[in-house]
Amino acid sequence: xxxxxxxNTTTATTATTTATFDRNIQPIPGPAPxxxxxxxxxxxxxxxxxxxxxxxxxxxxxSANLTLDNYxxxxxxxxGTADLLSEMLGSGTTSVSKDAFNERIxxxxxxxxxxxxxxxxxxxxxxxxxVFGLMADGALNPVFTQEEFDKxxxxxxxxxxxxxxxxxxxxxxxxxxxxxxxxxPFGEFASTTTLEHITLDDVKNLYHSYFKPNNAYLVITGxxxxxxxxxxxxxxxSKWEITTLPEYQMPNVQxxxxxxxxxxxxxxxxQTQINIVSTTHLQMGxxxxxxxxxxxxxxxxDFNSHLNMNLREAHGYTYGxxxxxxxxxxxxxxxAGAKVRNQVADSAVVEVMKELNRMYTEKVGxxxxxxVKASYSGNFVMEVEKPETIARYALNIQxxxxxxxxxxxxxxxxxxxxxxxxxRVAQKYFNKDNTRIVVTSKGSEVIPALVKLGYxxxxxxxxxxxxxxxxxxxxxxxxxxxxSVLNQYFKAVGGKDKLESVNSIEQVYxxxxxxxxxxxxxxxxxxxxxxxxAKMMGQTAFKVLFDGTNGYMEQMGAKVPLPEDQxxxxxxxKGVIDELYLLENNTVKLDGIxxxxxxxxxxxxIENKGKKTTKxxxxxxxxxxxxxxxxxxxxxxxxxxxxxxMDYKPVNGILISHKITTNMFGQETxxxxxxxxxxxxxxxxxxx
Numbered sequence: 001x002x003x004x005x006x007x008n009t010t011t012a013t014t015a016t017t018t019a020t021f022d023r024n025i026q027p028i029p030g031p032a033p034x035x036x037x038x039x040x041x042x043x044x045x046x047x048x049x050x051x052x053x054x055x056x057x058x059x060x061x062x063s064a065n066l067t068l069d070n071y072x073x074x075x076x077x078x079x080g081t082a083d084l085l086s087e088m089l090g091s092g093t094t095s096v097s098k099d100a101f102n103e104r105i106x107x108x109x110x111x112x113x114x115x116x117x118x119x120x121x122x123x124x125x126x127x128x129x130x131v132f133g134l135m136a137d138g139a140l141n142p143v144f145t146q147e148e149f150d151k152x153x154x155x156x157x158x159x160x161x162x163x164x165x166x167x168x169x170x171x172x173x174x175x176x177x178x179x180x181x182x183x184x185p186f187g188e189f190a191s192t193t194t195l196e197h198i199t200l201d202d203v204k205n206l207y208h209s210y211f212k213p214n215n216a217y218l219v220i221t222g223x224x225x226x227x228x229x230x231x232x233x234x235x236x237x238s239k240w241e242i243t244t245l246p247e248y249q250m251p252n253v254q255x256x257x258x259x260x261x262x263x264x265x266x267x268x269x270x271q272t273q274i275n276i277v278s279t280t281h282l283q284m285g286x287x288x289x290x291x292x293x294x295x296x297x298x299x300x301x302d303f304n305s306h307l308n309m310n311l312r313e314a315h316g317y318t319y320g321x322x323x324x325x326x327x328x329x330x331x332x333x334x335x336a337g338a339k340v341r342n343q344v345a346d347s348a349v350v351e352v353m354k355e356l357n358r359m360y361t362e363k364v365g366x367x368x369x370x371x372v373k374a375s376y377s378g379n380f381v382m383e384v385e386k387p388e389t390i391a392r393y394a395l396n397i398q399x400x401x402x403x404x405x406x407x408x409x410x411x412x413x414x415x416x417x418x419x420x421x422x423x424r425v426a427q428k429y430f431n432k433d434n435t436r437i438v439v440t441s442k443g444s445e446v447i448p449a450l451v452k453l454g455y456x457x458x459x460x461x462x463x464x465x466x467x468x469x470x471x472x473x474x475x476x477x478x479x480x481x482x483x484s485v486l487n488q489y490f491k492a493v494g495g496k497d498k499l500e501s502v503n504s505i506e507q508v509y510x511x512x513x514x515x516x517x518x519x520x521x522x523x524x525x526x527x528x529x530x531x532x533x534a535k536m537m538g539q540t541a542f543k544v545l546f547d548g549t550n551g552y553m554e555q556m557g558a559k560v561p562l563p564e565d566q567x568x569x570x571x572x573x574k575g576v577i578d579e580l581y582l583l584e585n586n587t588v589k590l591d592g593i594x595x596x597x598x599x600x601x602x603x604x605x606i607e608n609k610g611k612k613t614t615k616x617x618x619x620x621x622x623x624x625x626x627x628x629x630x631x632x633x634x635x636x637x638x639x640x641x642x643x644x645x646m647d648y649k650p651v652n653g654i655l656i657s658h659k660i661t662t663n664m665f666g667q668e669t670x671x672x673x674x675x676x677x678x679x680x681x682x683x684x685x686x687x688x
Contacts, residue, residue, distance in 0.1 A: 037384065037407055040219075040394040041226045045234065047242045049213040052394050053229050054221040056387040062128040062222035063388065066139060068117040069215040069399050072185035072330065073206075074248045078198045080156060080190030081206050082116035087152035088203060089114035093141045096134075098148075105134060114138060117210065125223035129232055136236035142207065149200045158512070160192055165642070165663040167266055168339065170462050171273040171440040174264050177464030178436055179277050179333055180253055186331070191463065213240045217398060221391040253279050253331055255434040260456040261349070262436050265443040265470040267595055268663065270630070270640035272345040272441035275337035276352055278431035284327040284400050290413040291421040292325060292429055297372050298422060299323050299359050299430075300336045304371075306355045311338050317348045325429065329400065334430055342442055346449035349437055356435070359426035363419045377411050443470030444594055473592035476602065482588045485602045485617050486579060492622030494654040496580070502654070505576050506680050509660070509671040520671070523680075528573035529687040546570045547687040569611070579615075579624070582606060597625040597644045623648060623655070651676045 040052040075081050090112065092098035105112050110123035110131040119139040123131040163169035173189050180187030218237070220229055255278050282292060293301075300307035300323025307321040323336030336356070340348040383389045384407070393407045403409075439450065447470060450457060461467040490496040504525040511518055518541065520534040527548070534542040543554040544562075551562045551570065562570075574581045582588055582604075591603040596616035606613045616626040628640045647659035658673040 037390055037393060039404075040391075043226075043230060045213070045238055045240075047213045047238070047240055049216045049218060049233075049237055049240065050398060051229075051233055052217065052219045052391070052398065053224065053226050054219070054387060054391050054394060055224060055226070056221060056390075057223050058387075060125045060223050061122065062125045062132075062220065062224050063122040063391075064120060064132055064135065064218065064220045065391070065395075066119040066135075067217045067219070067395065067399075068211065069217060070117060070210055070245060071248070072250065073210060074183070074185045074250075075188060075194075076183075077194055078202055079188045079194040081198050081202050083156055083190055084149065084152045084195075084198060085116040085203050085206055086114065087155065088144055088148050089116075089119070089142050089207075090138050091145070091148045092143045093137045094143055095141065096137065101134065101138065105131070112138060116206070128222075128224060132232055133236060139211070140237070140240055144200060144204050144207075146200055149203060153195060153198070156190065156195055157192055160190065160195070162668045164462065165266075165268060165668050167269050167271060167273040167440045170264060170266060171275055171438055174262070174440065174460055174462065174464040175275055175277045175335070175436065175438045176333075178262055178438065178460070179255075179279050180331070181251055182464060184251055184253065185248070209243075209246055212243050212245065213237070214242055214245055217395055219391045219395050221387045250330065255279055255431055256436060257434065258456070259353075259433055259435050259437065260458060261450060261453070262438045263443065263447065263450070263457055263459050263470075264438070264440040264462060265459065265467070266440055266462070267442055267444065267470070268628070268640070268642050269440070269442045270342065270628075271339050272342050272348070272439060272446060273337070273339050274345065274348050274352060275335055275438045276356065276435045277333055277335050277438055278435040279331055279333050280325070280429045280431065282325065282327050282332050282429060283329060284396065285402050285406075286327075288425050288428070289327060290410070291417045291425040294369070294372055294376070294414065294417045295359065295422045295426050295430075296323055296325050297376060298364055298368065299355065299426070302375070306358060307336060307338070307352065310351050310355055311340070311348060315344075315347070315351065317341065317344045317351070321352075334435075337438075342445045345439060345441055345446040346453060349439065349450065349453060353432075353437070356430060356432045359430060360423070360432055364422050366419065369417070369419055369422065373415055373417070376414055380411060380414075444473050447472070471595060473594045473603070474600075476590045476592060480590065480602070482590055482604060483583060485590065485604060485622075486582060488622035489579060489617055489624060492655065493648075494650070498652075498654050499577050499580055502576055502678050504678070504680050504682065506675075506677045507656075508674040508676075510674050511669050511671040513669060519674070523682065523686070524576040525682055525687070526575050528570055529682075530570065531687055545687060572608075582615075593619060597646070599625050601625055624657075652678050654678070 038054060038056075040054045042050065042052050044050050073082060090101070092101055096104075108123060108127045108131055110121065110127060112121045112131065112135045113119070119135055121131050121135040176189070177187050182188060218233065282289065297305065299305060300321060302308075305321075305323070307323060311317045311321040312319065317340045318338040321336075321338035323334070325334045326332055337352060338348065384393075396402060397404065397406055437455065439446070447457075459467045459469050487496070490499060493499065504523070506521065506523045509520045509522070511520070516536055518534050518536050520532065523531045528546070529548050530544070530546045532542075532544045533540060540554065541556060545551050545554075546562065546567070549571075550567065552559050553562055554560075572585075574584070585608060587607045589605050591605050593600055594603050594616070595601070596603070599618045599620070601616035601618050604615045604617065606615065612630050614628045615624060617623065618625050624645055626645065627643045630640055642663045644661045645657035646661070647657060648655040649658045650656075656673075656676055658676075660671045660673075662669050662671070
């Protein structure tokens with residue numbers, strides 16, 4: 001009886017609660033949460049180093065971050081010096097070798113990192129004093145060797161080269177040059193040319209000139225006490241000598257007089273990067289700062305923003321559109337945009353500018369404003385639970401001379417933002433009539449449509465320097481056909497009869513990937529057998545094998561069968577030289593004369609059962625200079641994979657490319673042919 005009574009009582013209570021709660025009515029937001037931040041304990045060394053200690057004893061962990069709040073450094077024709085300094089710091093000290101330093105950090109399960117204007121560490125609290133000492137030693141007593149310099153420089157060179165094919169990377173570079181100017185610290189960038197100018201002495205001079213305590217802050221957070229920290233800081237940092245820092249007068253920055261398109265041509269781009277950029281002044285202590293944060297959140301700051309709902313959700317142009325306008329002590333930039341398909345570049349520009357204009361002319365709805373505020377408040381409250389956030393806030397108060405209660409009253413100021421405020425700050429900071437629409441894309445495909453938008457278009461190269469309008473594709477003469485182009489190619493490489501006599505081919509390539517040398521062997525035999533194997537330090541890193549009927553893929557020892565669609569594709573191959581069979585079972589057509597790998601080339605489109613390939617044949621030499629295939633990128637979008645063919649050399653009377661560059665998902669690889677063997681006899685089980 002008592003059990004049944006309890007059950008009935010529970011049911012009645014639930015029914016009553018459900019009846020009085022209307023899920024169709026949005027709850028009324030409560031007042032802004034009260035945020036109480038622990039105040040850091042502070043002290044200053046005689047050399048000016050300001051130390052902030054934030055105690056948090058919930059977990060036995062400690063972190064320390066050293067920040068040099070120096071004036072922005074202009075590097076000029078040696079741009080990239082600071083990047084090399086960042087890479088080299090931590091490569092040993094005057095008392096500890098690089099290997100010993102790293103081994104000790106690993107043994108303690110800690111982390112230590114360095115930048116050209118910073119250093120940091122994290123560890124368990126019981127190892128704090130030792131790890132802190134290692135961090136201080138690495139920051140204040142570095143050893144700069146020619147060997148480490150050469151390694152850092154080679155790594156930086158590889159990074160720059162790999163980024164040359166990325167529309168995001170080039171767009172980011174050019175928009176800063178255009179917005180700030182090439183002679184501004186925020187506008188310059190490292191290139192292979194500037195890196196070539198840098199010497200080991202330049203890195204040393206940068207360190208000894210700027211890595212000083214003049215404007216330095218040290219924030220220590222975690223399971224520590226002030227009376228334990230202070231002696232350690234004095235021990236390791238009191239002898240750090242102050243100096244007079246070099247000065248550089250930053251040039252004035254101005255936006256353009258009227259909105260225009262700044263176009264950067266990337267002939268190999270399969271996607272378009274569109275960013276609107278304009279400069280403005282916004283500091284964290286400004287009265288408008290909370291309203292600008294809210295306005296940006298509405299415009300393009302998160303998934304539900306106007307930009308993303310338009311370009312992604314309504315039109316399907318992109319996987320994500322965003323905007324940002326960070327605060328800065330000096331000058332900052334409003335940046336908004338997305339990466340889209342080339343075919344919709346013009347439409348995307350229209351929609352981005354439409355949303356920018358909307359911020360000027362249409363007040364945000366009260367409900368949307370409440371939702372944005374609630375989201376911002378929720379994220380803020382979660383962040384202040386983290387000790388590292390408290391440390392960062394404490395540092396910001398010091399660096400930017402903010403009121404002591406800046407963060408404790410922050411949500412109150414966010415919640416005080418009105419719809420009028422959002423429109424007012426958008427009109428003040430978003431510069432819709434003086435913005436650059438930076439479009440980085442394949443000019444031959446997108447410029448004709450962009451011209452129709454009516455904006456003035458200025459053209460720039462990948463370094464942000466003015467350039468001429470990209471050459472439009474030329475029509476192919478009616479007497480030129482896919483067959484005649486292929487015949488010209490056959491003649492150029494040695495004759496169709498010689499190509500048809502090739503029953504097998506094996507090519508060995510050498511290249512580097514992420515700094516590691518690899519050797520790749522590609523073996524093909526008629527009609528459709530293949531084996532591709534890449535080795536690193538003598539060990540197989542990657543292998544694909546097909547025996548004419550079936551095959552598998554192996555990577556780092558893990559073997560998986562080839563997908564069915566790939567097996568079907570391999571089965572349909574008829575020989576080891578694709579060009580001999582292009583006109584069989586394919587739809588082939590010429591799509592004009594375009595620039596490709598530094599040459600004017602016939603653009604040949606090949607399609608078979610939905611698979612598309614494009615080949616480019618030099619109009620003068622007849623040689624194949626470039627090929628592109630299409631694949632799904634990491635975000636699911638279609639991207640082009642490019643292969644450039646260079647340095648043709650004769651092998652048994654047939655010209656074969658001995659230098660190949662590929663670009664896959666923004667990663668460029670240069671492959672040099674070590675050897676080529678035609679009509680090689682393979683063992684019976686070679687392709688098994």
